[in-house]
Amino acid sequence: MNSVTTVAPEVGEKLVAVTISDVASAAGVSRGAVSLALNGHAGVGDQTRQRILETAKALGWTPNLRAKSLRSAKAYAVGLVIAREAKLLGSDPFFPSFIAGVEVTLEKHDYTLVLTVATEPGAEERSYRRLADGGRVDGVILSDVRHDDSRIALLRGLGLPAVTLNRPDTPSPFPAVCMDDAVGITAAVEHLISLGHTRIGHVGGEQVYLHGRSRRRAWQSALTAAGLGTDLFAEADFTAPGGVAATARLLARKDRPTAIVYANDLMATAGQSYAQAHGMNVPGDLSITGYDNAQFARYLNPPLTTIAADPLAWGRLAAAMLLGQVSGTHDGGDLILGPPRLVVRSSTGEVPKHAVPAVAVDRYEDLSTAELSQESIHCQEKQ
Numbered sequence: 001m002n003s004v005t006t007v008a009p010e011v012g013e014k015l016v017a018v019t020i021s022d023v024a025s026a027a028g029v030s031r032g033a034v035s036l037a038l039n040g041h042a043g044v045g046d047q048t049r050q051r052i053l054e055t056a057k058a059l060g061w062t063p064n065l066r067a068k069s070l071r072s073a074k075a076y077a078v079g080l081v082i083a084r085e086a087k088l089l090g091s092d093p094f095f096p097s098f099i100a101g102v103e104v105t106l107e108k109h110d111y112t113l114v115l116t117v118a119t120e121p122g123a124e125e126r127s128y129r130r131l132a133d134g135g136r137v138d139g140v141i142l143s144d145v146r147h148d149d150s151r152i153a154l155l156r157g158l159g160l161p162a163v164t165l166n167r168p169d170t171p172s173p174f175p176a177v178c179m180d181d182a183v184g185i186t187a188a189v190e191h192l193i194s195l196g197h198t199r200i201g202h203v204g205g206e207q208v209y210l211h212g213r214s215r216r217r218a219w220q221s222a223l224t225a226a227g228l229g230t231d232l233f234a235e236a237d238f239t240a241p242g243g244v245a246a247t248a249r250l251l252a253r254k255d256r257p258t259a260i261v262y263a264n265d266l267m268a269t270a271g272q273s274y275a276q277a278h279g280m281n282v283p284g285d286l287s288i289t290g291y292d293n294a295q296f297a298r299y300l301n302p303p304l305t306t307i308a309a310d311p312l313a314w315g316r317l318a319a320a321m322l323l324g325q326v327s328g329t330h331d332g333g334d335l336i337l338g339p340p341r342l343v344v345r346s347s348t349g350e351v352p353k354h355a356v357p358a359v360a361v362d363r364y365e366d367l368s369t370a371e372l373s374q375e376s377i378h379c380q381e382k383q
Contacts, residue, residue, distance in 0.1 A: 018061040027055040078106060078322060079137035079160075081116045083124045083144065089117065092238060092266050093294035094311050101315025102141065109323055111138075125154060132158040138326045141165070141318050142174070145210045163322045165314065166210055167334060175325065176334045177318045181211055181291070182218035184307035184340035185261060188289040189222035191305070191342060192259045196351035197287065201232035201257035203246040203267050212238075215263045215291070232257045236267055243267025244274045251275065251286075251359040258286060258351050265290035265297050265306055272300065272347065278359050283349030285356045293343055302346035309340045 024034045029052060033044050037052040038061075044052070080102065082089065089095045099115070106113055114137055118124040128151070131137045139161035142151060145168050152172045155162045162174040192200050202219040205212030212235075220230045234250050236242035243266065250257055251274075262268035268290030275286050282288055282302060290297060293308035317335060324330030 018056075018059045020061075022059060023052065023056045023061055026059060027052050074326070075135050075138050076110060077112045077114050077137045078102070078319065079114045079116070079128075079131040079140040080143065081118055081124055081127045081131075081140065083118050085119055086117045088239060091240065092264070093296070094264070094292055097311040098143070098315040101312040101317075102319040103315075104312075105316045105319035105323070111319075111323065124151075128154055128158060128160070132160050139163070139322045141322060146208050147210060147213065161322065161325045163318050163325065165318060169210060175321055175330065175332055177314060177321060177337065178334055179309060179314065179337040180339050181307075181309070182214050182221075184291065184309070184342060185215045185218035186222045187342040188261050188291075188305070188307060189219055189226075191344065192261070192287060192289070192348060193222075193226050193228070195259075195287065195349060197259040198228055198351070199232065199255065199257045199259070200228065201234065201250045201260040203234050203236050203243055203250070203260055203262045203271060205236065205238045205263040207235055212263060219261055232260075236263075238264050238267060240266050240270035243270035247271035247274045248359065251278070251280075254358050256356075256358045258356070259288070259348070260286065261289050263291055265292040265294040265304060268304055268306070268347075269296070269300060272304070275359075280356070280359075282347055285352055287348040287351075289348060291340075298345065300347070305345045305348040306343050307340045308343050310337075313337070 020031050020034045020038070023038075024031045027034065029044075029048060033048060034052055034056075036044050037049045038056060080099070082095070099113070102113055114131065116127045116131075118127045128140065131140065137160075140155065140163075142149075142155070142162050142164040145164055145166055148170050149168050152164075152168055152170055152174070156173060164172060164174050164176040166178050167176045189200060200219075200223060202216060204216045204219075207213055207216065216233065219233075223230050232250060232253075234246035236246040243262065246267070247260065247270070250260065260268075260271060262271060268288055272282050272288050275282055275288075280286050288304065290304050290306035291309070292311070293306045297304040297306050314337065317337070321330055321335060325332075
């Protein structure tokens with residue numbers, strides 16, 4: 001077996017890319033054998049393949065994606081367009097974890113992620129068209145699926161392969177990676193009912209999103225099944241300010257909830273902080289549940305009862321499904337992930353035996369107008 005010695009370049013010395021010919025020479029094999037081994041094709045023995053791979057690694061060989069793309073007519077890139085404010089990507093723990101999962105899969109296949117944040121009117125459609133023009137990406141992952149989502153027809157018309165996060169409510173030719181978040185919300189409501197709560201509110205996400213709708217419907221169904229009212233709903237936008245505003249509206253009611261189920265951990269954390277800042281004990285006066293099981297949830301005071309999903313795995317599997325679709329190896333079927341599970345911590349407790357007054361509306365007027373924008377939330381008095 002040939003030995004390989006690597007020498008670090010001197011300061012200022014120009015780095016030269018290692019070629020297949022360099023690997024072949026060092027390993028004592030032909031260029032064709034190196035090509036077969038590095039591309040995972042048959043035609044070389046196991047020992048020879050291992051020697052080639054070890055030699056390539058020792059020399060620091062990396063694939064030339066541009067040349068590979070030209071040969072195969074592939075871009076070796078996947079697109080993800082997010083139509084939310086850029087600041088949300090840093091504050092909502094779902095997106096960093098999901099994107100990290102996507103990257104884990106793409107890195108293994110020498111693909112890159114083209115991430116676009118599109119917030120201006122028309123920017124989202126333009127982003128998809130740019131990605132399709134000239135073959136900048138081989139396919140896209142469609143997140144934040146909406147009611148009657150127009151992007152399905154757009155991507156079909158552009159001829160872009162796609163994977164959706166959950167099955168759209170409009171006909172879609174694209175495979176989906178699905179998780180039944182209703183299971184988790186139902187478990188949270190049933191947990192609170194078992195603790196004696198009958199006035200259980202819900203701070204939901206924007207109802208244009210299917211996951212916002214499904215979580216609200218699960219909350220409603222669980223309460224209805226128990227013979228309880230479903231009037232304590234407040235729509236927010238998955239952000240901390242939105243969670244504060246929604247919580248304030250619910251707690252200002254004379255028949256305020258003794259427990260609130262939130263559609264994500266970020267809003268739950270903001271709501272818990274708001275309640276505590278206004279003299280409430282959590283869970284003595286108000287029980288709170290979140291959704292996502294973000295890393296910070298266990299370090300709150302009290303630690304947050306929440307629903308554990310796995311956005312890292314969701315991203316990893318969505319990327320794998322898309323690459324399979326691009327390569328023609330995916331059968332086109334949906335992938336159903338395991339249901340989310342309830343993680344009980346200290347933010348939920350028995351219904352308070354004492355009367356807890358509503359929080360006066362003027363108690364939160366010191367918060368900014370943007371945080372308590374009346375347009376960002378509505379609270380249904382009747383369903």
